[in-house]
Amino acid sequence: MSGDVRILILDDHQLVREGYLGLLHDQRPEWSVSGVSNSVEFFEHLARDSYSLAIIDLTLKEDMSGLEILRRMKSKGVRARTLILSMHDSSALIEKSLQLGASGFINKQAGAEELFEGIRTVLAGRRFLCSHSQKMFVRGKLGLAADLSPLDELSKREFEIFVRLAEGQATRDIADSLSVSPKTVANQRLRIFEKLKVKSVVELYKLALHYRILPDEFVE
Secondary structure (H helix, E strand, O other), X not given: OOOOOEEXXXXXXXXXXXXXXXXXXXXXXXXXXXXXOOHHHHHHHHHXXXXXXXXXXXXXXXXXXXHHHHHHHHHHOOOOEEEEEEOOOOHHHHHHHHHOOOOEEEEOOOOHHHHHHHHHHHXXXXXXEOHHHHHHHHHHHHOOHHHOOHHHHOOHHXXXXXXXXXXXXXXXXXXXXXXOOHHHHHHXXXXXXXXXXXXXXXXXXXXXXXXXXXXXXXOO
16 A cells, blocks of 8 residues: 555544544554544545545534535545444444445444554455444344344435434524525424334434434433
């Protein structure tokens, strides 16, 4: 792999971000690696410089989600390959990430060896799932009862709104973050309720907990 690899890491937890930066600098000093803490800085870097790979935390506190970042990268025609990091890797999350253009998905509990394998694989133009994520993804594809998810019925946009509703975000806040009207969000909320056969946001929250969609700070 050539020495002109440029990697941008987006993670809002400073210790985690600095840990990844230190690991990559130590193991591959020939790579140019940068880190940012929020989506604004992330897109500013992408607009200013060319990157080979973007490593994105799927859940950013008080920011747009990794799924929305993938969607906006796609709409902006960003050419950098993307590797998603997440504490949770249900088949639904993996599926939506790949649909939105992610090149790989790694559970944050994976070791450094799998991280570097994922980076090498994605930079080579191939798709990568860490061993645990691959198992979860295959179980979902096979429709095994333990991982069968009604969330697979949701479109990419509906899934994004589902996550935000489960996190307790208001309709107007969701509309503002997704650059759509509150009416659009309200209509999609109705479709989400119908598809998931729920009657309240509390039931959505419980469903999100069951399928390990929400980050730890939302779990009591």
